[in-house]
Amino acid sequence: MKKLLLFLFIIFSIVNFAQAKEYKRIISLAPSVTISLYELDLEKNIAGITLYCPKGKYQKELVGTFLEPDLEKIVALRPDLIIASKDGNLKAPVEKLQKIGFEIYVMEAAKNFEEICQNFILLAKKTNTEKTALEIVKKAKMQVAEIYNSTKLSQAKTVFWEIGTKPLYTAGKNSFLNSYNKYSNTKNIYGETIKSAYSPVDIEDVLMRNPDIVLIADMDTSAKYPQEQIKKYALCNAGKNGKVYVLKSDELFGLTPLSFSDELKNISLLGFSKTNGD
Numbered sequence: 001m002k003k004l005l006l007f008l009f010i011i012f013s014i015v016n017f018a019q020a021k022e023y024k025r026i027i028s029l030a031p032s033v034t035i036s037l038y039e040l041d042l043e044k045n046i047a048g049i050t051l052y053c054p055k056g057k058y059q060k061e062l063v064g065t066f067l068e069p070d071l072e073k074i075v076a077l078r079p080d081l082i083i084a085s086k087d088g089n090l091k092a093p094v095e096k097l098q099k100i101g102f103e104i105y106v107m108e109a110a111k112n113f114e115e116i117c118q119n120f121i122l123l124a125k126k127t128n129t130e131k132t133a134l135e136i137v138k139k140a141k142m143q144v145a146e147i148y149n150s151t152k153l154s155q156a157k158t159v160f161w162e163i164g165t166k167p168l169y170t171a172g173k174n175s176f177l178n179s180y181n182k183y184s185n186t187k188n189i190y191g192e193t194i195k196s197a198y199s200p201v202d203i204e205d206v207l208m209r210n211p212d213i214v215l216i217a218d219m220d221t222s223a224k225y226p227q228e229q230i231k232k233y234a235l236c237n238a239g240k241n242g243k244v245y246v247l248k249s250d251e252l253f254g255l256t257p258l259s260f261s262d263e264l265k266n267i268s269l270l271g272f273s274k275t276n277g278d
Contacts, residue, residue, distance in 0.1 A: 023081040023127060027074055028053060029094070030066045030085040032255035033107060036120060037083075039136060039256055040129040047077050054250065069093050074102075081105060083123070087255060110255055111197075113144065113179040117257050140257030144183050147261075147268050151185040159186045160211035160238070164219065165229055167200045177252075179260070184268040186213065207236050214238040215267065217249045245270050 027048040028034040034053035037046055043056050048063040061077055064070035066088045074082065074097065082102050084094045086109040098104045105126050110116045117137045124133030159181060161171040171177040172194030181188045189209045190201065214233050218225045225246045233239035251263050 021128065025077065025079045025081070026127075027063060027077060027079040027082045029063075029069055029083065030088045030107075031250060032087060032253065033083045033085050033123075035254050035259060036107075036123055036256050037127075039258055040124055040127060040132050042127060042129065045127075047079055048074065052250070069097075071096060075100065081127075083107065085109075085255075110176050111174055112176055113183070113257075113260055116176065116179075116255055116260055117141070119255075120257055137257045140261040143261040144264060147264055148183045148185070151183075151268055154185055157186050157212035158189050158209070159213045159215055160189050160206055160209070162214060162216040163198055164200075168203055168206070169198055170194070170201050170206075172196045172199050176255070180264055180267050183264055186267075203232055207233075210236045212237045212241075212243060213270070214244040215270075216244070216246045217252050218246050219249050243270075 022045075024045050025047040026037065026042065026045050028037060028046060029050055031050070031053045034046070034049050034056075037043065038054070038056055043058055046056075046058075046060055048061040049055075050064060050066045050069060051062055052066065061073065062070075063073050063077070066085075067090055069089075071093065079102060081104075082094075082097055083105045085107045087107070089106075094104060094106065105123070107119050107123060108115070110119055117140070121130065121133050121137060124130045161175075161177055163169040163171055170190050171188060172190055173192060174195065174197040178188055178191050180186075181191065189206070189211050190199075194201075214236075216225060216230075230239075230244050230246075233244050238244050247263070247266075251259060251266075254260065254263070
């Protein structure tokens, strides 16, 4: 019996040691991963990031884009952990890196705020920062609950999400963007009719559904969203009442508990304010 207990203790210690491994040369292949690592206070442990990742405070190597990572550069950086995301990275380059022999961690796609929190905690477990993550999640959930309680008794307003301009794309039932609607007491006009996460739509159909608010995810962060594109909403309630807003895509799609709660606060203020969004 004593030998069995000793054996189990040794195994348990080995497992704990493996889980507590400190990664010092991490490569992030997606902006949402990079933001998560920053929030977990791991920026100094990052060796490389992709082109559209937030740069942060310290110098890091650029390793291509999240759709086309530079495999040669990644190999040269000798990472001890490569982190990808199912929300943006293609499977093929990630598998190539795995075959080379690198340790890969892939974050799951999130369909709602609860899954964003779960994914964040799982990443923290992998990087031995779970205590920090739990504190962040607790803070974010409190802020989300506060916003929800402040808006839940108001009359629900309808929202159109513009995710792409040419062609016009929007968010459907399986997009995590619906969590912004859920906790700000608004309703996605395509939240039930489009079953996929994202889908093209016709502007005529959007205008016929007459949304109260239009939220535009500006995917081109290098230039200001063209004002002439906003004019296409002039005939619906959102356009008539100055409720067409342009949001920064990197903040909207941050996919961390804090970025979600911060952007939810912004959206709830836009939805119930009288300020014009231009």
